[in-house]
Amino acid sequence: MTRFASVVPLVTARALAREFTYEVPDDVGPGAVVDVRFGNARRRGVVTEIDVAPPDGVQAAPVERVVEELSPALVGLALWVAEYYGSTPGRALSLVAPLKRKARGERPQPAERDALAGEPEPAALSTSQRSALERIVAALDAERPANFLLYGATGSGKTEVYLQACAAALERGRDAIVLVPEIALTPQTLGRFRARFGDRIAVLHSALTEAERRDERERIARGDARIVVGARSAVFAPVRNLGVICVDEEHDASYKQESDPRYDARTVAAKRASLESAVAIFGSATPRPESWERLERLELGARLTGPLPPVRVVDLRREAGYPLSAPLLAELGAIAQGGGKAILLLNRRGVAPALHCRSCGLTLRCANCDVSLVLHRGGMLRCHHCGHVEPEPSTCPACASPELARIGAGTQRLERELQERLPELKRIRLDADTVAKPGALAAALSQFAASDRVVLVGTQMVAKGHHFPGVALAAVVDADTGLGLPDFRAEERTFQLVTQLAGRSGRDAPGRVLVQTFQPDARAIALAANHDVPRFLAGELERRRELGYPPFRHLVRVVVAGPEPDAPLQALQELRASLPDDVLGPAPLLRLRGRYRAQLVAKTAHPRKIAAQAGRLLSAAAPAMRRAGLTAVVDVDPQAL
Ligand SMILES: [Zn+2]
Ligand SMILES: [Zn+2]
Numbered sequence: 128m129t130r131f132a133s134v135v136p137l138v139t140a141r142a143l144a145r146e147f148t149y150e151v152p153d154d155v156g157p158g159a160v161v162d163v164r165f166g167n168a169r170r171r172g173v174v175t176e177i178d179v180a181p182p183d184g185v186q187a188a189p190v191e192r193v194v195e196e197l198s199p200a201l202v203g204l205a206l207w208v209a210e211y212y213g214s215t216p217g218r219a220l221s222l223v224a225p226l227k228r229k230a231r232g233e234r235p236q237p238a239e240r241d242a243l244a245g246e247p248e249p250a251a252l253s254t255s256q257r258s259a260l261e262r263i264v265a266a267l268d269a270e271r272p273a274n275f276l277l278y279g280a281t282g283s284g285k286t287e288v289y290l291q292a293c294a295a296a297l298e299r300g301r302d303a304i305v306l307v308p309e310i311a312l313t314p315q316t317l318g319r320f321r322a323r324f325g326d327r328i329a330v331l332h333s334a335l336t337e338a339e340r341r342d343e344r345e346r347i348a349r350g351d352a353r354i355v356v357g358a359r360s361a362v363f364a365p366v367r368n369l370g371v372i373c374v375d376e377e378h379d380a381s382y383k384q385e386s387d388p389r390y391d392a393r394t395v396a397a398k399r400a401s402l403e404s405a406v407a408i409f410g411s412a413t414p415r416p417e418s419w420e421r422l423e424r425l426e427l428g429a430r431l432t433g434p435l436p437p438v439r440v441v442d443l444r445r446e447a448g449y450p451l452s453a454p455l456l457a458e459l460g461a462i463a464q465g466g467g468k469a470i471l472l473l474n475r476r477g478v479a480p481a482l483h484c485r486s487c488g489l490t491l492r493c494a495n496c497d498v499s500l501v502l503h504r505g506g507m508l509r510c511h512h513c514g515h516v517e518p519e520p521s522t523c524p525a526c527a528s529p530e531l532a533r534i535g536a537g538t539q540r541l542e543r544e545l546q547e548r549l550p551e552l553k554r555i556r557l558d559a560d561t562v563a564k565p566g567a568l569a570a571a572l573s574q575f576a577a578s579d580r581v582v583l584v585g586t587q588m589v590a591k592g593h594h595f596p597g598v599a600l601a602a603v604v605d606a607d608t609g610l611g612l613p614d615f616r617a618e619e620r621t622f623q624l625v626t627q628l629a630g631r632s633g634r635d636a637p638g639r640v641l642v643q644t645f646q647p648d649a650r651a652i653a654l655a656a657n658h659d660v661p662r663f664l665a666g667e668l669e670r671r672r673e674l675g676y677p678p679f680r681h682l683v684r685v686v687v688a689g690p691e692p693d694a695p696l697q698a699l700q701e702l703r704a705s706l707p708d709d710v711l712g713p714a715p716l717l718r719l720r721g722r723y724r725a726q727l728v729a730k731t732a733h734p735r736k737i738a739a740q741a742g743r744l745l746s747a748a749a750p751a752m753r754r755a756g757l758t759a760v761v762d763v764d765p766q767a768l
Contacts, residue, residue, distance in 0.1 A: 144215035213738030213761030214388035279427025281630025301370025331357030359392035467599035557585030
């Protein structure tokens with residue numbers, strides 16, 4: 128008897144976001160990845176249902192080839208992602224069924240190349256580590272889904288708990304996934320996991336080549352690699368029997384994917400744990416208010432090697448010399464003389480974030496985007512959104528005045544000032560401009576680890592999870608950069624960044640922390656200076672409860688962009704008419720890459736309903752929107768507004 132199956136073709140078009148019927152061989156089941164004829168092309172597709180009725184009046188074509196098998200749990204996870212994030216089944220299934228490579232040769236495993244040397248296993252766990260681990264192992268043995276927040280200061284031993292939780296999963300014949308925020312974190316985390324588990328580690332992150340990624344996926348699917356360490360997409364790793372999923376630095380915004388499907392790996396991790404009866408562990412020294420409010424807390428307490436360093440707040444209203452104030456110069460001078468390492472955080476790339484005319488008040492802006500151009504080394508102005516580059520003019524393009532002022536400071540200017548003021552200190556810069564090449568990050572970090580009288584200058588990358596002995600000074604050069612942003616997470620981000628950097632100093636030595644600010648009384652800065660995480664989160668949760676922000680409500684955002692100023696607003700007005708009442712907008716947004724944009728925002732208890740509805744409406748409107756050059760995105764639980 129001929130069998131028919133529902134197949135979701137892996138195409139991105141919203142207009143084709145549905146299942147199609149194909150004839151399949153007898154041994155094909157749900158989760159099979161197949162090659163099919165689709166229109167005039169060959170496409171891959173995923174079988175979602177078997178033994179469906181053949182379509183009326185159409186001859187169903189046979190599938191051409193079975194490529195691989197996905198686990199039913201992964202298919203279920205992808206279909207959930209499609210619905211929850213208002214995406215399409217085809218786009219979401221592409222996350223779990225990336226293209227297969229045909230030929231293969233022997234290549235070194237990327238984990239070998241990228242790992243830094245690991246630390247040895249400690250002789251004994253602390254009391255709090257042991258009780259956290261007992262709770263995790265008990266949940267693992269219960270074989271029911273569980274979620275924990277592993278909360279402890281930097282240096283309190285979270286990674287050791289992940290390592291032993293993974294070992295416990297392995298002993299029970301189960302697999303593990305360890306998510307880290309981005310490549311920035313991988314070399315050191317990888318080193319520790321490799322030292323403990325050797326070849327059983329696979330690594331998945333965006334800096335791998337296509338071929339490396341496929342090799343790693345095959346090692347995982349074959350069961351050769353039982354522990355996967357990777358960035359957010361590793362949450363979809365094809366491990367067969369998931370036991371533990373760790374989300375390290377769970378507060379990090381890079382867990383959110385910024386292209387469709389706009390999934391949040393933390394939410395997906397919890398969902399995957401619930402589908403596969405696994406234990407999800409979310410670890411941080413500065414947890415999200417969402418996790419603090421909702422998850423069972425396992426507290427590790429203070430750092431293992433002693434108290435957190437004292438924080439000195441430098442009031443920039445009283446100290447001249449920005450970006451290097453006298454107190455900061457004095458601390459750096461002490462390192463230049465006595466030795467040691469320093470880390471300076473300045474969360475802005477380039478020389479100066481803006482060029483401003485003193486005569487007419489003009490700020491130089493990108494021709495394609497409504498944002499100011501950033502001055503970089505070599506006299507070039509760059510747009511950080513679209514990549515547009517133009518030479519720095521000598522006079523104002525509006526009034527021809529030569530009085531162009533450089534506003535503020537970026538990492539390149541800081542690097543240059545250090546060179547002028549303290550040439551005896553070695554400088555290593557770490558930002559998106561210097562780590563673009565694969566291996567550059569690991570090289571910079573190794574160099575920093577091996578040097579003395581050295582200063583690491585960089586953007587938020589320097590605050591993230593790197594552990595180096597002998598850091599005598601950690602300084603936030605401008606704590607105010609994030610506070611002025613019109614985003615309800617601005618305070619949370621500032622608090623996290625300052626607290627995380629403060630935790631970087633003096634893991635073995637008595638460290639010093641300096642925070643430069645024009646707003647020393649701002650709540651996020653004052654509480655971060657006291658390492659007071661519980662008080663900050665309590666206040667933050669109170670504020671969010673009043674305003675209806677997460678975790679008390681979900682946000683759903685629909686953004687439409689197009690070549691003409693009015694069309695996005697109009698399209699959203701039509702969409703809004705078919706959505707529930709608690710949707711705000713449409714409101715215009717900044718123009719980016721030459722595209723005019725507008726958004727709707729819903730604060731809702733039912734994000735899935737609104738996103739799915741918006742997704743369906745957009746699918747129906749897809750042909751007309753395409754003709755008008757409009758694109759739309761649905762963003763559930765957005766990380767920025
Ligand atoms: Zn001017
Ligand atoms: Zn631009």
